[in-house]
Amino acid sequence: MPHTLTELVAGASPIVVEETRGYWEGTLAEELRVQTCDACGNRQMPWGPCCTRCLAQNLSYVKASGRGSVFSFTVVRQAIHPSFSQAVPYVVADIELEEGPIITSNVTDCPVEEVRIGMPVEAWFDNEVEDAFHTKLRLPKFRPIKG
Amino acid sequence: MSGKTAIAGVGATAFGKLPGRSAWSLQTEAVRLAIEDAGLAKSDVDALLTAPPLAEPLLLHAELLGGKLGLRTNYLSQKFIGGATAVALVAEAAMAVEAGLCEVAVCLYGENAKTGMPMLFGRAQMGRGQAPSDDIAYGLAGGPIMEARAAKRYMNEYGVTEEMLGSVAVSFRDHASRNPAATYRQPLTIEQYLENRYVSEPLRVLDCTIGASDGAVAIVVTSSDRARDLAKPPAFVAGFGVAANLQGLSDPESYISYPGARSSQTAYRMAGLEPEDVDVAQFYDCFTSTVLITIEDYGFCKRGDAGPFALEGNLGLGGALPSNTSGGMLSEANLVGWNVLAEGVRQIRGSSTSQVPDAEVCIVAGQGGFHAAHSTLLLTRGAA
Numbered sequence: 001m002p003h004t005l006t007e008l009v010a011g012a013s014p015i016v017v018e019e020t021r022g023y024w025e026g027t028l029a030e031e032l033r034v035q036t037c038d039a040c041g042n043r044q045m046p047w048g049p050c051c052t053r054c055l056a057q058n059l060s061y062v063k064a065s066g067r068g069s070v071f072s073f074t075v076v077r078q079a080i081h082p083s084f085s086q087a088v089p090y091v092v093a094d095i096e097l098e099e100g101p102i103i104t105s106n107v108t109d110c111p112v113e114e115v116r117i118g119m120p121v122e123a124w125f126d127n128e129v130e131d132a133f134h135t136k137l138r139l140p141k142f143r144p145i146k147g
Numbered sequence: 148m149s150g151k152t153a154i155a156g157v158g159a160t161a162f163g164k165l166p167g168r169s170a171w172s173l174q175t176e177a178v179r180l181a182i183e184d185a186g187l188a189k190s191d192v193d194a195l196l197t198a199p200p201l202a203e204p205l206l207l208h209a210e211l212l213g214g215k216l217g218l219r220t221n222y223l224s225q226k227f228i229g230g231a232t233a234v235a236l237v238a239e240a241a242m243a244v245e246a247g248l249c250e251v252a253v254c255l256y257g258e259n260a261k262t263g264m265p266m267l268f269g270r271a272q273m274g275r276g277q278a279p280s281d282d283i284a285y286g287l288a289g290g291p292i293m294e295a296r297a298a299k300r301y302m303n304e305y306g307v308t309e310e311m312l313g314s315v316a317v318s319f320r321d322h323a324s325r326n327p328a329a330t331y332r333q334p335l336t337i338e339q340y341l342e343n344r345y346v347s348e349p350l351r352v353l354d355c356t357i358g359a360s361d362g363a364v365a366i367v368v369t370s371s372d373r374a375r376d377l378a379k380p381p382a383f384v385a386g387f388g389v390a391a392n393l394q395g396l397s398d399p400e401s402y403i404s405y406p407g408a409r410s411s412q413t414a415y416r417m418a419g420l421e422p423e424d425v426d427v428a429q430f431y432d433c434f435t436s437t438v439l440i441t442i443e444d445y446g447f448c449k450r451g452d453a454g455p456f457a458l459e460g461n462l463g464l465g466g467a468l469p470s471n472t473s474g475g476m477l478s479e480a481n482l483v484g485w486n487v488l489a490e491g492v493r494q495i496r497g498s499s500t501s502q503v504p505d506a507e508v509c510i511v512a513g514q515g516g517f518h519a520a521h522s523t524l525l526l527t528r529g530a531a
Contacts, residue, residue, distance in 0.1 A: 014281035080289030
């Protein structure tokens with residue numbers, strides 16, 4: 001199952017670094033946080049050390065609604081790394097958040113054949129894992145919005 | 148700048164599976180072959196520019212290789228911008244020669260990734276805690292998964308079919324079938340393509356570059372005046388460009404267009420040439436979809452028209468734009484664009500195994516970092 005990917009692959013967890021700490025801390029509270037620039041209001045994902053529009057380093061975040069749509073995706077059929085062989089087929093997707101930025105994740109909770117570009121999805125948070133330095137985090141993933 | 152420098156020598160080792168050959172052995176062989184091909188001596192070489200091997204990305208690769216070659220140089224450089232490196236290094240060599248820093252520059256890349264260490268993709272090169280290396284947590288491990296999402300969006304946007312993608316692989320395989328150096332030489336039909344399994348939809352195995360090859364390619368760049376007196380017909384460096392969009396797939400535009408749209412404009416402007424002047428193309432064919440998007444970026448087709456253009460056979464010999472005439476990275480070898488560049492020189496010399504008659508202008512593409520960087524080179528048979 002896709003949500004076990006991080007358990008399947010040793011070292012596959014993201015590694016929390018100073019500039020992404022706030023993002024991953026948010027996931028423990030089931031918050032999807034979009035980084036914002038205090039100077040120009042730019043919203044960006046993934047989190048970085050500065051605003052990609054104005055280079056200011058005073059950055060905050062807004063809590064995203066968790067809703068978005070599939071901007072593009074692929075159904076992975078062959079595990080290029082052997083550790084993923086139990087996980088195929090799975091969907092890697094780029095999700096366009098309601099707040100604007102695009103983030104990469106998985107689409108779960110529906111047959112891979114049913115995923116479409118433009119499909120409305122909502123975030124959910126996978127089981128708590130630890131990165132290589134024992135920092136806890138939960139991966140945000142997306143599932144179709146029913147109805 | 149245009150036409151002031153030329154490629155005077157090409158050295159290529161065998162490609163494929165070469166057990167018992169170290170990367171250093173392949174690299175030094177390619178350098179020797181390139182110098183010999185130009186009709187030069189080692190003592191003529193006064194610049195070395197290298198791309199480190201993907202399997203062993205050494206920070207001091209140029210220094211180490213130069214030591215093994217016993218060189219003293221007036222210019223030294225090492226560059227890595229992924230698959231855009233080959234063309235960008237030749238551009239840098241041309242600028243260094245034109246600026247008077249050096250006279251004879253050797254550009255080099257060589258690898259034993261097939262039989263030696265496997266290529267490293269991911270955290271080691273992209274950095275700890277950085278996107279996209281963190282995306283391995285979502286099973287985003289491997290080039291095809293990176294590319295497939297762009298291909299999917301591009302195909303959805305313009306109604307590009309899988310047959311159109313496949314026609315790229317079929318045309319390039321036809322070229323490879325005449326190239327004794329190619330890894331895959333068995334002819335390929337569209338029916339066989341459509342039966343091929345998916346790696347990461349919509350990309351099949353046959354849409355993807357050969358995973359890894361052993362081999363090395365070296366290119367000698369010198370002034371046009373000097374090149375005219377050397378052993379082989381010069382391939383004049385008429386124009387080049389290196390452009391980037393470093394937002395990757397965070398930028399919606401990156402799914403359907405590459406920075407090649409800008410690097411090609413720079414190259415055309417420098418050369419005083421238009422897309423209509425190009426006789427033959429060597430695209431960076433890491434994936435079939437990459438070729439289609441680059442055709443549009445380079446102005447050979449309007450947006451969305453490259454698929455039908457390829458399906459009509461225009462990328463084959465006799466078509467409107469014969470492309471990747473050695474078989475490219477899809478069928479000849481994965482030398483990360485360096486074999487594609489070497490074939491561009493052969494077309495200008497008239498020595499390809501799939502020669503385009505009277506080829507005067509060849510365009511060569513490089514693309515690196517999954518849509519991030521793109522390099523373009525225009526080679527001509529006549530000086531500007």
